[in-house]
Structures are given as C-alpha cells and as structure tokens.
Amino acid sequence: MTFTVAVAGASGYAGGELLRLLADHPEFDITTVTAHSNAGAPLVALQPHLRSLRHLSLAETTPEQLSGHDIVFVALPHGKSGELTAHLPESTLVVDCGADHRLASPDDWDAFYGGEHFGAWSYGVPELIVGSHKQREALAGARRIAAPGCNASTVELSLAPGIAAGVIEPLDIVSVLAVGPSGAGKSLKPHLLAAEVLGTANPYAVGGTHRHIPEITQGLRWAGAADVSLSFTPVIVPMSRGILATSTARIAPGATAAQIREAWESAYADEPFVQLLPEGEVPRTADVLGANTALMGLAIDTAAGRVVVVTAVDNLAKGTAGAAIQSANIALGLPETTGLTVNGVAP
Known part of the structure; x- marks a missing residue:
C-alpha cells in the first residue's frame, strides 16, 4: 500500500531533510509541498539538491492544501503548527517536527515558549525508555505524533x-x-x-x-x-x-x-x-x-x-526528520527501518 504525503514548511532545513528521506521511502508518495513566503516557487528553487522532486511546486500552507493526504509532516516554527494542525482530519497521520505538541505541562510551555499551549501528542522517540517499556508502544496506531527537539x-x-x-x-x-x-x-x-x-x-x-x-x-x-x-x-x-x-x-x-x-x-x-x-x-x-x-x-x-x-x-536526520519518519512507520505498522539508513556519508 502506498500512502500519500504532504510536507508543510518544505522550503526550510527540516522540511528539506524530510523530503530527502521521504523521496526514497518505498511506501510514501510525496504529492504536496507547501511554504509561506515561497509559495508558488518550484521546490528545487529552494531545495536544489532534491532532483527527484523537481516536478513539485510549493503551494500555500493551508489546511485545505494539506487535507486529503494520508500523512502530513509539519515543519513550521513554534506557535504555527498548532494553529494549522487543529484543522486537519482526525484520521490523518500528522507528524509535527516543531515544538507545539512536545510538552505535557502548560506551565513549562508558558515558561519557555509562551502563547497558546496546544497539548502534547505521542512523543516521537521510539527508543526512549518510559517506565517498563519503550516509547514505540505509544506510537503504534497513533494519528498525532510530536517529533522531538534534536x-x-x-x-x-x-x-x-x-x-x-x-x-x-x-x-x-x-x-x-x-x-x-x-x-x-x-x-x-x-x-x-x-x-x-x-x-x-x-x-x-x-x-x-x-x-x-x-x-x-x-x-x-x-x-x-x-x-x-x-x-x-x-x-x-x-x-x-x-x-x-x-x-x-x-x-x-x-x-x-x-x-x-x-x-x-x-x-x-x-x-x-x-x-x-x-x-x-x-x-x-x-x-x-x-x-x-x-x-x-x-x-x-x-x-x-x-x-x-x-x-x-x-540534528536534521535522527534529530528531526529521521525520527519523524521512523515514528510514522511505527504508527502505520510498517517496518520501523523502512526508508531510513544507519549509514552516514564520508568524508
């Protein structure tokens, strides 16, 4: 089965790394990429290294553009993703690479970020020990995931x-x-x-x-x-x-x-x-x-x-985009390693 994917904030570093990894994922089909000030530009004008995605252009980041996809990855500044994702269907798997859904405590959010606290989602660090188990148990079947801070x-x-x-x-x-x-x-x-x-x-x-x-x-x-x-x-x-x-x-x-x-x-x-x-x-x-x-x-x-x-x-791979995709794999019941590599680039 192939899942349709949208990436919001595709012109930034985190969005670019998401797309680099998603481009080689055998089960994910990138159909929509969005941005704010760069809406309307070809994706490769902002991410010239993503040659396999040169057919895509950046749409405006709106709930209407993102709705209708199986998976939405969001790579927006803090305070922006919470406003957007509240309007997406509950059945859509939404993975937020920003900070808006990481903290369970409203007091912590207020002390370090400020503004509206949007509530915590399933935390996207599968290997983290949580009590007697690992966090991946909380990710299986999830439809809202907060990727971690790197x-x-x-x-x-x-x-x-x-x-x-x-x-x-x-x-x-x-x-x-x-x-x-x-x-x-x-x-x-x-x-x-x-x-x-x-x-x-x-x-x-x-x-x-x-x-x-x-x-x-x-x-x-x-x-x-x-x-x-x-x-x-x-x-x-x-x-x-x-x-x-x-x-x-x-x-x-x-x-x-x-x-x-x-x-x-x-x-x-x-x-x-x-x-x-x-x-x-x-x-x-x-x-x-x-x-x-x-x-x-x-x-x-x-x-x-x-x-x-x-x-x-x-920081952009395991710290952000890789953790997001790894968590999405778990949520969808795919092998956790699908589309991801343990091999680095040298020199």
Whole structure:
C-alpha cells in the first residue's frame, strides 16, 4: 500500500531533510509541498539538491492544501503548527517536527515558549525508555505524533538507560553540546552568518534558558527520575549539521562499572538506530552525517564519580526528520527501518 504525503514548511532545513528521506521511502508518495513566503516557487528553487522532486511546486500552507493526504509532516516554527494542525482530519497521520505538541505541562510551555499551549501528542522517540517499556508502544496506531527537539532527544537517549536502571543520579546532570547552526533553521539571523560562525565556537541560551530543557527533564522523568536538575549548555560550532552531546551524571551509590555499562548495553542491544560503541570508543559527528543513527560512547570517570556519555547525531536526520519518519512507520505498522539508513556519508 502506498500512502500519500504532504510536507508543510518544505522550503526550510527540516522540511528539506524530510523530503530527502521521504523521496526514497518505498511506501510514501510525496504529492504536496507547501511554504509561506515561497509559495508558488518550484521546490528545487529552494531545495536544489532534491532532483527527484523537481516536478513539485510549493503551494500555500493551508489546511485545505494539506487535507486529503494520508500523512502530513509539519515543519513550521513554534506557535504555527498548532494553529494549522487543529484543522486537519482526525484520521490523518500528522507528524509535527516543531515544538507545539512536545510538552505535557502548560506551565513549562508558558515558561519557555509562551502563547497558546496546544497539548502534547505521542512523543516521537521510539527508543526512549518510559517506565517498563519503550516509547514505540505509544506510537503504534497513533494519528498525532510530536517529533522531538534534536538536542532534547540526544540528551534523553544518552541518559535514560542509567536513570531507568538506577545506576546514575538524576540530580546534578551536566550536558554540553556542540551543535551545527542548521538546528536554528533557515531564516536569516546575523549571528549565524558564516562570518560570525566560522573559526569560532559560540555558546548560546546559557544558564538554563534553552527551550529544550523542559523537554529533556520530561523525558528523563518518564524514564524513572523522581526529579531532575540539569545544567544544559549548547555551543554553535562551524559545521553545518550535527550534534555532539557530552552528558555527565553522578554514579548512584553502590553501582558498579559492570552494572553501569550493562544498563546501556541492555537498553540499546536490539535498537537499529541507537548504537553503543565498544568500551574505550567515542563517536564523531562525521560518523552519522545523513544517517538516522545515534552513536554513543560510554566512560566512567571514577575520580569524579561520574558517568560520561558522548552521543553524536545528525540534528536534521535522527534529530528531526529521521525520527519523524521512523515514528510514522511505527504508527502505520510498517517496518520501523523502512526508508531510513544507519549509514552516514564520508568524508
């Protein structure tokens, strides 16, 4: 069976990555692409790398344009997708790559985003430990899915196994991320110009202000933490795409090195897209470029009494578009890996 697909926000980075991956999906047929200010333009004028989709033109982003499709992927700024998706049929599978449906708490939404809270949808991180099971159980048959924030899912996947197993403490967690500027979207922003990014590293949203913090703490509570305290610092570095997240947490009293490693090994042993590297190895962002893969290295700093997890993802692939498609596959009962690859692009 072939499913018809529309992509809203197709002119941006997330929309472009959705289309790149969807173009090779054997069960999905892209029939409609939409934009706002770029409506009316050929898709390849905005996404010149998508040669197999050169027959498509960008329509206006309206509920009328998106209705009638089996699947709608939405890649719009926060506050915009909630207004739009409220008008789509309940029978349509809608996957939102924005923030509007990620947070269950209206207070968290108000504190970090503001404006109307549109309510939480099924969270699109299949591998995330939620109590005694994985989040993929909540995605089977879903018709409304919130794809994750790229930084948030990277940190959640890094630490959830240790919290679920009780081998790390959820208080005094520290995560520092090197991130590519494509995560900030395609809109012109002076601080993301090449002249401002090349040859330097630029911290931003320092001191507990980043909008992915409540999403991370929500995910870690789902994994079993009674409470979470997190110091989260992202740093823009001169690579177009990618996240390298270094997260550390205190070792729980009595936890042994063997128990700690076993927590991560058992959590991800059967996961195609989250892979724990052998002891002593850590990943590079280059290893996951273009792939729906999270590569993870685990170390134990005995002197500091902390576990160190280094995780690499492509923020546009596994961090956003890949997670959205993976979750859609599960919702529709397709093999989870359909249309997705674990292989990156090198050099």
